[in-house]
Amino acid sequence: MHSAKLLKAGAATLVGGLLVSTVAVALPWDIDMADSQAVRGYECWEYTVDEEGKRVCIRAMQPLPDGVVSQEHPFSPTPFKTVAPDKMDIAAWTAMKNPLEPTPEVLATGETMFRTYCAPCHGVPDDKGVIANLGTVAQPGRMAGVVALAGETGVLSARTDGQVYRVIRMGNAIMPPYNWAMSDDEMWSIVHYSRTLDNGQYIPPEPEPTDNGGEEAPE
Numbered sequence: 001m002h003s004a005k006l007l008k009a010g011a012a013t014l015v016g017g018l019l020v021s022t023v024a025v026a027l028p029w030d031i032d033m034a035d036s037q038a039v040r041g042y043e044c045w046e047y048t049v050d051e052e053g054k055r056v057c058i059r060a061m062q063p064l065p066d067g068v069v070s071q072e073h074p075f076s077p078t079p080f081k082t083v084a085p086d087k088m089d090i091a092a093w094t095a096m097k098n099p100l101e102p103t104p105e106v107l108a109t110g111e112t113m114f115r116t117y118c119a120p121c122h123g124v125p126d127d128k129g130v131i132a133n134l135g136t137v138a139q140p141g142r143m144a145g146v147v148a149l150a151g152e153t154g155v156l157s158a159r160t161d162g163q164v165y166r167v168i169r170m171g172n173a174i175m176p177p178y179n180w181a182m183s184d185d186e187m188w189s190i191v192h193y194s195r196t197l198d199n200g201q202y203i204p205p206e207p208e209p210t211d212n213g214g215e216e217a218p219e
């Protein structure tokens with residue numbers, strides 16, 4: 001009798017525990033590192049501009065972890081800060097070159113990754129690389145403000161490989177970062193794949209016309 005009671009109480013506790021554990025509770029200290037932007041130790045994390053207009057790195061590394069997860073205060077920790085695009089060395093990102101060759105394997109990886117991680121917001125490309133339903137049109141379940149990547153009004157043609165890689169890895173003004181979901185190679189594979197989309201190729205801007213009508217500057 002006594003042991004049956006104990007058993008019942010034990011079972012109830014177990015069921016109760018399981019129920020509670022399936023509830024996602026977002027307490028202030030439950031910050032998922034996976035949702036943060038990826039900042040690596042060897043990279044500059046935040047820049048400022050000095051009086052001479054030179055970029056100066058003001059945070060070369062994130063503070064060392066105080067325990068397992070770096071928190072600024074034990075009772076009111078600051079969530080992981082995202083780096084605002086104007087605090088990044090955009091020129092360096094822009095100049096980054098894709099380290100991969102667009103082999104069939106790389107393109108296939110890129111397509112899989114794109115369909116998994118990008119299509120939910122940006123749309124599914126058809127077999128000609130055309131994404132129907134582009135742009136900021138409100139879609140059920142789709143984030144507002146999504147820009148068209150490909151097609152006539154797509155932004156890809158105005159973005160270098162490095163810029164696309166940065167947006168995937170760091171997120172942008174609204175777009176969340178996807179670094180947590182994939183490796184560097186997978187991100188660069190998406191960049192290659194995105195170039196196969198309709199109007200996805202980068203078109204460098206026309207050089208600024210010079211004042212001297214294109215003649216060589218006098219010595």
Ligand code: HEC
Nearest residue numbers: 117118121143145146147155164167168172173174175178
């Ligand atoms: C949760 C929705 C969402 C997902 C998923 C998403 N994006 Fe975006 N993306 C946006 C929004 C919103 C914008 C426009 C606002 C901004 O730039 O933050 C955007 C903008 C962009 C831009 C243009 C940024 C610029 O330079 O102006 C690129 C490139 C881009 N996304 C690529 C991708 C790729 C590649 C993936 C897949 C890894 C992806 N996006 C996944 C929402 C998303």
